[in-house]
Amino acid sequence: MITVNSISNDLKKIRKKSPLVHNITNYVVMNNTANALLAIGASPVMAHAKEEVKDMTGIASALVINIGTLSEKWVESMLIAAKQAKLLKTPFILDPVGAGATEYRTNVCNMIINEASPDIIRGNASEIMSIVKAGTKTKGVDSMESSGSAVESAKQLALQTNSIVSVSGKTDYITDGKNVIEIKNGNDMMPKVTGMGCTATAITGAFAAVNKNYLIAAANAMAVMGITGEIAAKFSKGPGSLQLNFIDTLFNLSEKEIKDIFLY
Numbered sequence: 563m564i565t566v567n568s569i570s571n572d573l574k575k576i577r578k579k580s581p582l583v584h585n586i587t588n589y590v591v592m593n594n595t596a597n598a599l600l601a602i603g604a605s606p607v608m609a610h611a612k613e614e615v616k617d618m619t620g621i622a623s624a625l626v627i628n629i630g631t632l633s634e635k636w637v638e639s640m641l642i643a644a645k646q647a648k649l650l651k652t653p654f655i656l657d658p659v660g661a662g663a664t665e666y667r668t669n670v671c672n673m674i675i676n677e678a679s680p681d682i683i684r685g686n687a688s689e690i691m692s693i694v695k696a697g698t699k700t701k702g703v704d705s706m707e708s709s710g711s712a713v714e715s716a717k718q719l720a721l722q723t724n725s726i727v728s729v730s731g732k733t734d735y736i737t738d739g740k741n742v743i744e745i746k747n748g749n750d751m752m753p754k755v756t757g758m759g760c761t762a763t764a765i766t767g768a769f770a771a772v773n774k775n776y777l778i779a780a781a782n783a784m785a786v787m788g789i790t791g792e793i794a795a796k797f798s799k800g801p802g803s804l805q806l807n808f809i810d811t812l813f814n815l816s817e818k819e820i821k822d823i824f825l826y
Contacts, residue, residue, distance in 0.1 A: 563741065563743050563777075563778065563781070564743060564778055564781045564782055564785065566817070566820050566821045566824055568778060568782055569782045569785050569786060569820050569824065570817040570820055572769050572772055572773050572778075572779065572782045573602070573603075573782075573786065573815065573817075573820075575772035575773070576602055576603045576604055576768050576769065576771070576772055577602070577603035578603075579623075579771075579772060580603055580604060580605045581604050581605065581623035581624060581768060581771035581772060582604075582605045582606075582607060582621065582622045582623050582624075582771075583599055583604050583605065583606050583607070583622065583623065583624045583625075583626060583764065583767045583768055583771060584607050584609060584615075584618050584619055584622035584624070584625050584626065584643070585606060585607065585608050585609075585626045585628065585764060585767070586608075586609070586610045586615065586625075586626070586627050586628065586636065586639060586640050586643055587608065587626065587627075587628035587630065587657075587760065587764070588628055588629070588630025588631035588659065588760070589630075589631045590630060590631065590756060590757055590760075591628070591630065591756070591757030591760040591761070592608050594756070594757040594760065594761055594805070595628075595757065595760055595761050595763075595764040596608060597809050598761045598764060598765060598808075598809060598812060599764055599765070599767075599768060601809045601810075601812040601813040602765060602768055602786070602812050602813075602815075603768075604767075604768040604771070606764070607622070610636055610639050611639065612635065612638050612639040612642055615639045615642050615643040615646075616642050616643065616646045618643070619643045619646040619647050619650070619652060620646060620650060622647075622652060623652070623653075623771035623772075624652060624653040624654075624655065624767040624768065624770050624771040625643055625644065625647040625652055625653070625654045625655070625767070626655045626657070626763055626764055626766075626767040627640050627643065627644060627654070627655070627656050627657065627674065627680075628657040628659055628760055628763060628764075629656075629657065629658060629659050629660070629661075629667065629670055629671065629674075630657075630659040630660065630760065632666070632667060632670060637670055637673075640674060641673075641674065641677060641678065644656075644674055644677070644678035644680070645677065645678045647678070648678045648679070653681050653682070653767065653770035653771060653774075653776065653779075654678065654680045654681050654682075655680060655681065655682045655683075655684060655763055655766050655767045655770060656671070656674060656675070656680040656682070656683050656684070657683075657684055657685060657759070657760060657763040658671040658683065658685045658689045658690075658692075658693055659685070659689070659759075659760065660689070661685065661688075661689040661690075661692040661693050662688055662689060662691070662692025662693075668692055668693065671693055672693065675693070675723055675725075679723050679724060679725060680723070680725050681725060681726065681770065681776050682725060682726045682727075682728060682766055682770060682776050682779075682780050683719065683723070683725050683726070683727050683728070684727075684728040684729075684730065684759075684762060684763045684766050684780065685728075685729065685730070685759070686712075686729065686730055686731060686759060687711055687712035687729055687731055688712075690712045690715055690716050690719060690727060690729050691711070691712050691715045693719060694715040694718055694719050694722075695715070712729045712731075712735070713729070713735050713737070713742060716729050716735060716737050717737050717739050717740075717742070718739075720737050720738050720739035721739035721740075726738055726776045726777050726780050727739075728762075728766065728780045728781075728783075728784060730759055730762055730784065732748065732750075733745065733746050734746075734748075734784040734788065736777060736780045736781045736784060737777075738777045741777065743777070743781040745781060745784045745785050745788055745825075746788070746825040747785060747787075747788025747789050747791070747792055747823065747824065747825050748787070748788040748791050748792060749791045749792050749794075749795035749804075751791075751795050751798065751800070751801060751804050752791045752795075752804070754800075754801040754804075755801045755804055755805050755808070758787075758791075758808075761787070762783065762784060762787045765783045765786060765787060766779070766780050766783040766784070768783070769782050769783040769786075770783075785820075785824060786812075786815065786820075788825075789815070789819065789820055789823045789824060790808055790811045790812045790815055791804075791808060792823055793811045793815075793819060793823065794807035794808040794810070794811040795807075
């Protein structure tokens with residue numbers, strides 16, 4: 563359902579339009595995700611004060627909410643921004659980081675989903691399964707399940723919320739509840755880099771800003787993540803150099819590289 567052309571065309575649009583992606587994200591990954599968005603050609607802003615998130619969302623091309631480091635005030639800001647995004651029909655992407663690890667974290671995810679249904683929910687297998695059914699555990703923010711085991715939960719969540727659900731893992735699965743797209747690109751070193759999943763969510767925001775078919779936008783974003791990771795890993799001795807090489811590769815990613823590496 564996605565092609566080299568669809569990936570490349572969205573990438574060209576991002577580089578040409580430089581969409582403003584408003585991130586309410588966590589302390590751990592702010593620098594990583596901002597640099598990734600800049601590298602791909604988007605314009606990042608990290609604003610979380612409740613006094614300004616409504617206005618910032620009003621001028622953004624996409625809103626990304628990442629619950630990695632929660633606090634009461636940040637949750638309030640997230641809800642204000644999410645509701646504004648829905649009002650303005652601005653693409654809204656939610657990353658339910660660590661859902662299932664604590665009751666509070668899972669409840670915040672469900673509250674955001676219920677009050678301002680995201681256009682795209684992107685998480686790992688344990689996070690997606692935890693939102694759908696209590697009892698699935700998450701080890702901190704890491705998945706204890708394979709991405710394949712979460713496909714049925716992802717389809718169920720997509721239908722319940724009318725959202726696109728993107729599950730990251732060795733194979734990425736993106737679904738609207740009926741159709742499922744598989745992305746098999748990537749490298750085993752990528753999960754060893756802090757915030758790589760959060761980066762995928764931010765990049766998904768950039769793709770959603772230029773492609774209103776959110777199923778294809780989410781799949782194209784995950785394809786670019788996987789392709790970039792594969793190329794960068796060839797020049798990396800470990801997670802530290804992979805993090806640097808990932809940003810450089812993302813900045814220089816070409817249509818030829820996408821064509822050569824993309825796994826159909």
